[in-house]
Every structure is written in C-alpha cells, then in structure tokens.
Amino acid sequence: MATSFFDDVIPEDRAPNDNEGQSVDPDNRSLNSLSSDQDGQQPMEVLFQDEGIRRRKSSLVPSTAPRPENMRRKTQCFVHSLLEKHDGAILKDHEQSYEGLAQERRVDKDPHSHAEQSHHSRLLTKKQISDMAFGIRELSKKLAQIRLKLHVRSIFILAKAHDETLISHTRETTDWLLTKNSKYKVYVEHTLEHNRIFDADGLLAKNPGYRGRLKFWTNELCAEKPQSFDIVLALGGDGTVLYSSWLFQRIVPPVLAFSLGSLGFLTKFDYEQYPQTISRAFDEGITVSLRLRFEATIMRSQSRDNPRRDLVEELIGEESEDHHTHKPDGTHNILNEVVVDRGPNPTMSSIELFGDDEHFTTVQADGICVSTPTGSTAYNLAAGGSLCHPDNPVILVTAICAHTLSFRPIILPDTIVLRAGVPYDARTSSWASFDGRERVELRPGDYVTISASRFPFPSVLPLDRKSKDWIDSISRTLQWNSRQRQKSFKEWS
Structure with missing residues (x-):
C-alpha cells in the first residue's frame, strides 16, 4: 500500500530509483534517495521525527536474555492447544467455518464479471477489504512520524472561481510563487484564463518569464493525470477541500489548505502567513495525515x-x-x-x-x-x-x-x-x-x-501542532465543552 501511494504521488519521471541505493544522514535522521531528475536535484527526502520515539532503558532487553520461567500448565482448551502446538498457524486438516468462507466471498454483485480487472472496494472479499484498510492505517501511522521533502515543481491552486476576494488571493499567490522560483509551474482553474480580476495577460506582461509557467487546469486533467501535480494549495473553507477530493477521485496530491472560510476543520493554515507557510513547507518538508475516504x-x-x-x-x-x-x-x-x-x-x-x-x-x-x-x-x-x-x-x-x-x-x-x-x-x-x-x-x-476506499485523502498538517490539531479545531469552531469555570470554595476558618 505504501509503495502504491508514493508511486502515485510522485510522478513517474521523477520517482526515486530503488536500484541506485540510499544514504542515511545520522545528523538529521533523513533518508535521501540518490536518484535525481534532469536538473540534478532530489525529488523527495524523508525526515524522521525525533520526538516520541525514546524508550526507557528498563524496556530494552538484550536479545540473548533468557525467557522468564512461567508456571503455566497444559490446557484442555482447544484454542490454547492450537496456539501452543502450531503457534497460531492455520490448520489444513480442519474444515473452514462459515465465517472463514465469508471472508473469501465478495460482498456485492458483479454483473459483468469484472472483479479481476476492477479495483472497486465492493468487489473485494472481506479479507481483502480488511487487509486494504489495515494497510492504509499502517501507512498513515508511518507518515505521521516522518517529514516529506518534496521536490516541488507543479503547484495546483484551488479556490472558488466566482468569489472576487478569492480570485484576488489566487492572483497574489500565483504571482508570488512564479517570482519565488523560476522552475515552478503554477496551475489555476481554466475559467480564470480570461477573468478580469485575475488578469492573466497582465501577469504575463508584468514578467515575460511567467510565460509557459502559468498554466490552467481542467476537470479532465485532474481525472486523467493527477500525478502531474506535486501539491495542492486550497484557498477557502472546508468546502474547497471537499471540492479537491471531488476533483481527484482516485489519486490525490497532498493538500495544504489555507483558512479563508467560516469554520475550518480541514483548513489548517492562516492565509495571512502564506509566504512563510509555503516556504517552510517546501524547504523543511511536510507532515501528511491520511484521511479515510x-x-x-x-x-x-x-x-x-x-x-x-x-x-x-x-x-x-x-x-x-x-x-x-x-x-x-x-x-x-x-x-x-x-x-x-x-x-x-x-x-x-x-x-x-x-x-x-x-x-x-x-x-x-x-x-x-x-x-x-x-x-x-x-x-x-x-x-x-x-x-x-x-x-x-x-x-x-x-x-x-x-x-x-x-x-x-x-x-x-x-x-x-x-x-x-x-x-x-x-x-x-x-x-x-x-x-x-x-x-x-x-x-x-x-x-x-x-x-x-483504497484512495485516502492526504491532508498536510502544521508541523508545530499536528498532535493536538483536531482537539484545537473542535474547541475553536464548536466551542466544545466551553463554559464558565466553577468557582472554588473559600473555607471558613
């Protein structure tokens, strides 16, 4: 599952080459791929977080330590006897139960017999669905402990194309990105190509170097070539984030969402700080949370x-x-x-x-x-x-x-x-x-x-408060358990 996710997120022409080896930097605990793209730069770096990984010395037992004796006696329990004798292995001389047979049966109907070619979850067996869900959860845990340094080239900007304020913010962000790095390609919605507020012609006239790097995306491009984009910048509220999920029905690039809406359960970053936020994300890396879809x-x-x-x-x-x-x-x-x-x-x-x-x-x-x-x-x-x-x-x-x-x-x-x-x-x-x-x-x-779904939604988390981000969101937006504090007693003496 992890391999599939990274293969899908990183474009094939810039995917790391496993055959060329890896190097480990002990100072910053980073795992660097030695493969490079055509400009000689590395496409992605994985940084492991140091916090929360230390263990007490008492829990570190030498591998040669003898196993402590126990006073267990032989049991007549059928399950225990299986565990003792076969170490949990499946016995081939026992008939499969109804529950076991149900694990191998597809749950939903397949009128065209396309189960072998199809990737729909409803056509998987119970065991396959369980394995898939477990794989996504394990990948999510691993991603929560590492920092991904993506070699960003293609940036996808998503905002409401009918909101004047958001169109202005889209133009401002696009101008800043194109100025920041001459290798960036910025994609905005195709409806903005002739929009008076966005003024694409004015941007190109302002700096001729923008030509060829300012591009416009369509729904068809999102559906057919989601690997074309390294990261999504969502400008708006939670509805904008949901719209990005709808655009990318299968593979979703990491979504960095700026809060410009009403509540903001899914929008984690303040737009006023977008230059610092984007610079830090691209330079220091991002931490991703995989949301179940x-x-x-x-x-x-x-x-x-x-x-x-x-x-x-x-x-x-x-x-x-x-x-x-x-x-x-x-x-x-x-x-x-x-x-x-x-x-x-x-x-x-x-x-x-x-x-x-x-x-x-x-x-x-x-x-x-x-x-x-x-x-x-x-x-x-x-x-x-x-x-x-x-x-x-x-x-x-x-x-x-x-x-x-x-x-x-x-x-x-x-x-x-x-x-x-x-x-x-x-x-x-x-x-x-x-x-x-x-x-x-x-x-x-x-x-x-x-x-x-076997296609989770990767949401970028703030590096400083990723562990308590959800509690902060419900406290901030819903005023969860908010009330006046109970006064203490003043004891009479």
Missing part, C-alpha cells in the same frame, strides 16, 4: 418478470448470487458522507440497511447519513451523531429525523460494506448525495454500496 456505488435494479420482488432476498437471501438483478451506475470517492434522504417527496423515506451479508434494520426517517470520521463534524454532527477523531477506523451511521425514539447513532468498523436501498414496496423513491454533490434519485429496488 468512502467509495460509494449506485446499483440500479434491472427489470424482471417477477412482479413480487424482495430487496432483502436479492441482496442476502436465495437470490443474492444472481448477478442479473442489479447493475452499477456510477462510483464516487467521498471524504465526508453519503446521504440517502427523501428529497422533494412529502413523506418520509423507507430504507433497508445491510452490513456485509446481514440485514441490519429498516430505517423509516427523513434519511440516513453514513459518515467518515472526517465527516463526523459535518452533517453527521447536525443530525445528532457522534464526534469522532479522524484517525479512528470506523463508519458512522446516523438517522436523520427517525420516526422512532430508539434509533441511536451507531459506529461500525471500516471493514464492513454497507448497502442502503429502497425496498420495492416503498411509497416513494429516495435521493442519494455524495459530499453534497452528484445528487441522484434511487427508485424502488435501487441501492447504494458504501465501503472504505
């Missing part, structure tokens, strides 16, 4: 002769192996949440909720919100869901105005594949949205699969 696929019900169809039977019952009942109709990688709601219908929604091969419940509510840990402070919070640290490997499920007193928000492991569908006997259709975008209608029989 979900992969959501719309599955459409296919016409059949049977007039009395049952969605539960088609997904987990006798018809679950029939791949002709549904077909996929679009997949989205989302950072915040998937919402299935009643849309413009005057009545509440009826939604069947499945987890892997189990029917969880029938939800009768205005809708249901399935949130990532990152999205726990967004719609999930407004619907009454739990706050969740972004490092937690979970899926949050919260009902929206449930027509019952007993539907409490639940938290599930990120290895589950959820399916939320509209039953065939529902009064009305429902509507699904993905990070608030791509709103589509789900007719009776349609459903949405939701699972962990």
Whole structure:
C-alpha cells in the first residue's frame, strides 16, 4: 500500500530509483534517495521525527536474555492447544467455518464479471477489504512520524472561481510563487484564463518569464493525470477541500489548505502567513495525515418478470448470487458522507440497511447519513451523531429525523460494506448525495454500496501542532465543552 501511494504521488519521471541505493544522514535522521531528475536535484527526502520515539532503558532487553520461567500448565482448551502446538498457524486438516468462507466471498454483485480487472472496494472479499484498510492505517501511522521533502515543481491552486476576494488571493499567490522560483509551474482553474480580476495577460506582461509557467487546469486533467501535480494549495473553507477530493477521485496530491472560510476543520493554515507557510513547507518538508475516504456505488435494479420482488432476498437471501438483478451506475470517492434522504417527496423515506451479508434494520426517517470520521463534524454532527477523531477506523451511521425514539447513532468498523436501498414496496423513491454533490434519485429496488476506499485523502498538517490539531479545531469552531469555570470554595476558618 505504501509503495502504491508514493508511486502515485510522485510522478513517474521523477520517482526515486530503488536500484541506485540510499544514504542515511545520522545528523538529521533523513533518508535521501540518490536518484535525481534532469536538473540534478532530489525529488523527495524523508525526515524522521525525533520526538516520541525514546524508550526507557528498563524496556530494552538484550536479545540473548533468557525467557522468564512461567508456571503455566497444559490446557484442555482447544484454542490454547492450537496456539501452543502450531503457534497460531492455520490448520489444513480442519474444515473452514462459515465465517472463514465469508471472508473469501465478495460482498456485492458483479454483473459483468469484472472483479479481476476492477479495483472497486465492493468487489473485494472481506479479507481483502480488511487487509486494504489495515494497510492504509499502517501507512498513515508511518507518515505521521516522518517529514516529506518534496521536490516541488507543479503547484495546483484551488479556490472558488466566482468569489472576487478569492480570485484576488489566487492572483497574489500565483504571482508570488512564479517570482519565488523560476522552475515552478503554477496551475489555476481554466475559467480564470480570461477573468478580469485575475488578469492573466497582465501577469504575463508584468514578467515575460511567467510565460509557459502559468498554466490552467481542467476537470479532465485532474481525472486523467493527477500525478502531474506535486501539491495542492486550497484557498477557502472546508468546502474547497471537499471540492479537491471531488476533483481527484482516485489519486490525490497532498493538500495544504489555507483558512479563508467560516469554520475550518480541514483548513489548517492562516492565509495571512502564506509566504512563510509555503516556504517552510517546501524547504523543511511536510507532515501528511491520511484521511479515510468512502467509495460509494449506485446499483440500479434491472427489470424482471417477477412482479413480487424482495430487496432483502436479492441482496442476502436465495437470490443474492444472481448477478442479473442489479447493475452499477456510477462510483464516487467521498471524504465526508453519503446521504440517502427523501428529497422533494412529502413523506418520509423507507430504507433497508445491510452490513456485509446481514440485514441490519429498516430505517423509516427523513434519511440516513453514513459518515467518515472526517465527516463526523459535518452533517453527521447536525443530525445528532457522534464526534469522532479522524484517525479512528470506523463508519458512522446516523438517522436523520427517525420516526422512532430508539434509533441511536451507531459506529461500525471500516471493514464492513454497507448497502442502503429502497425496498420495492416503498411509497416513494429516495435521493442519494455524495459530499453534497452528484445528487441522484434511487427508485424502488435501487441501492447504494458504501465501503472504505483504497484512495485516502492526504491532508498536510502544521508541523508545530499536528498532535493536538483536531482537539484545537473542535474547541475553536464548536466551542466544545466551553463554559464558565466553577468557582472554588473559600473555607471558613
């Protein structure tokens, strides 16, 4: 997983060459690749952080130390006997259980038999999803302890193209970057090419050296060549960061977000300090936090002769192996949440909720919100869901105005594949949205699969306060647990 991530982030023509060896600098604990690009400069350097890695001397036991004696006796427990005899290895002379067989079965339908060629999470087995999620978590832990020094060449700037203030900030940042280094290429949205406020022609006339280095990106370029960009500079609020996740549906460059919005859960840096922030990030390196994303696929019900169809039977019952009942109709990688709601219908929604091969419940509510840990402070919070640290490997499920007193928000492991569908006997259709975008209608029989995505979202953290950044954000933006301090007693003497 780690190899795939770095191969995707670093363009192929500047990727480190493992065959040329590595050198370790003991003074700054850096791992430098000896490969170089055409200008002889190194594309990336990894700096290991010193804090938090020291251990007590009492915990350092020599490898030759004898194992302490124990008073354990032989056990009749079947599990213990397996561990003693086989050291946890799988026994081949035992039949696989139902749970073991379930680990090797794909969770969702594959009508076109493209499982071998497809990378969709819903077509992976339970074990593959677990391994993938574990690999992402391990990579995230490693990235939290190192500093990445990227050899930045191509800089992607993202801002709202209809906001005059942000257009001015985009022009100011672009001008500063192009002046700072003659090797930088800066990409801005193509709609700014003829924008009066951005004034691209004025920038080029100001300095002829900008020509050929000021470029314009399109949605198609983001989808087809995400490796073209070394880093994303997001100017705006949390919505701008979500927009970058929507633009880069698969591989996402590291996103350094400047706060120019209202709240700022995802925007970590003050725009007023952008010259110092960018200079430090490019010179000293960046620390990246991998945010879990979900992969959501719309599955459409296919016409059949049977007039009395049952969605539960088609997904987990006798018809679950029939791949002709549904077909996929679009997949989205989302950072915040998937919402299935009643849309413009005057009545509440009826939604069947499945987890892997189990029917969880029938939800009768205005809708249901399935949130990532990152999205726990967004719609999930407004619907009454739990706050969740972004490092937690979970899926949050919260009902929206449930027509019952007993539907409490639940938290599930990120290895589950959820399916939320509209039953065939529902009064009305429902509507699904993905990070608030791509709103589509789900007719009776349609459903949405939701699972962990193998394409996480790399968010750049402040080097000085990365460990307490999330607590600071909820305290600052939500005034979490803010109240007047209780006065102390004045003892009478």
